Amino acid sequence: MKIDEIFSVKNKVAVVTGGSRGIGEMIASAYLANGARVYITSRKADICDAKAIELSERYDAQCISLPSDLSSVEGIDSFVRDVESLEESIDILVNNAGAAWAEPIDKFTERGWDKVMDLNVKSVFFSTQKFLPLLRKSASQDDPARVINIGSIDGIGTPVFETYPYSASKASVHHMTRVLAARLVKENILVNAIAPGPFPSDMLGAAVEHNYEGIISRNPVHRMGRAEDVGGLAIYLSSKAGSYTVGETITCDGGTISSSGHDLSE
Numbered sequence: 001m002k003i004d005e006i007f008s009v010k011n012k013v014a015v016v017t018g019g020s021r022g023i024g025e026m027i028a029s030a031y032l033a034n035g036a037r038v039y040i041t042s043r044k045a046d047i048c049d050a051k052a053i054e055l056s057e058r059y060d061a062q063c064i065s066l067p068s069d070l071s072s073v074e075g076i077d078s079f080v081r082d083v084e085s086l087e088e089s090i091d092i093l094v095n096n097a098g099a100a101w102a103e104p105i106d107k108f109t110e111r112g113w114d115k116v117m118d119l120n121v122k123s124v125f126f127s128t129q130k131f132l133p134l135l136r137k138s139a140s141q142d143d144p145a146r147v148i149n150i151g152s153i154d155g156i157g158t159p160v161f162e163t164y165p166y167s168a169s170k171a172s173v174h175h176m177t178r179v180l181a182a183r184l185v186k187e188n189i190l191v192n193a194i195a196p197g198p199f200p201s202d203m204l205g206a207a208v209e210h211n212y213e214g215i216i217s218r219n220p221v222h223r224m225g226r227a228e229d230v231g232g233l234a235i236y237l238s239s240k241a242g243s244y245t246v247g248e249t250i251t252c253d254g255g256t257i258s259s260s261g262h263d264l265s266e
């Protein structure tokens with residue numbers, strides 16, 4: 001029952017998509033700080049490479065950059081081949097890379113729809129599918145492999161912005177999590193999702209010109225999400241402590257969803 005044992009990710013091998021910044025970097029950092037080896041990927045190779053060097057040095061750990069574009073099955077195949085050339089098995093897959101697109105309802109474009117759906121939904125399924133051989137090799141009843149999908153509270157509640165496919169994509173991620181969990185639990189691969197609320201990142205920052213004051217004032221705990229909030233949850237879901245939690249979507253939002261409908265003014 002010691003924390004070092006039940007929450008350990010030591011010597012685990014993790015893949016974090018979109019690990020070059022934002023929430024993916026926060027989750028990768030939590031693993032690296034606690035003795036895991038972490039593969040990160042993103043499209044911009046120079047930024048991904050520099051981030052892997054920075055995180056390796058900061059945590060005295062192994063963070064490896066394998067840049068790729070996961071919006072197509074071709075890109076996913078190439079990324080999985082790169083990981084396969086370096087590892088015989090992986091313990092944890094975090095499907096975090098995601099995109100958002102906002103346009104007024106009358107002008108919403110097919111391009112915006114497809115960009116969001118391809119990365120947020122299609123790539124979550126095919127990344128999981130293509131990594132199954134490596135996940136299967138580490139999976140056992142005593143120590144199951146893990147898949148963590150990053151959804152969003154916008155897939156549970158109604159979003160503030162006109163991001164129609166984004167909400168649909170994240171609701172899809174949450175339900176796909178249950179369906180994949182039901183199938184893969186038979187092979188000792190546990191699938192869960194995290195539904196973050198507001199975390200400072202390029203994605204959210206772009207929507208509010210990097211001024212988070214309005215978001216903070218509306219949040220029940222009056223702050224943005226921190227690296228340890230989402231990193232701690234990822235560690236729980238990746239460790240012994242989380243090995244009886246299957247098919248869940250866990251919010252990490254300061255109480256936004258559970259407080260919705262409640263008047264927060266004092």
Ligand SMILES: NC(=O)c1ccc[n+]([C@@H]2O[C@H](COP(=O)([O-])OP(=O)(O)OC[C@H]3O[C@@H](n4cnc5c(N)ncnc54)[C@H](OP(=O)(O)O)[C@@H]3O)[C@@H](O)[C@H]2O)c1
Pocket residue numbers: 017018019020021022023024041042043044045047068069070071096097098099119150151152153195196197198199200201202203204
């Ligand atoms: N921040 C929030 O408040 C919030 C709230 C709820 C849910 N989320 C979810 O959390 C996840 C991370 O979001 P974030 O806010 O951290 O976003 P972000 O700062 O924009 O980071 C996105 C990451 O994904 C990578 N990426 C984007 N397109 C890619 C592609 N086609 N192939 C491979 N990598 C790609 C980006 O690198 P490149 O641009 O170099 O490819 C980057 O590393 C997303 O799924 C998002 O929907 C975020």
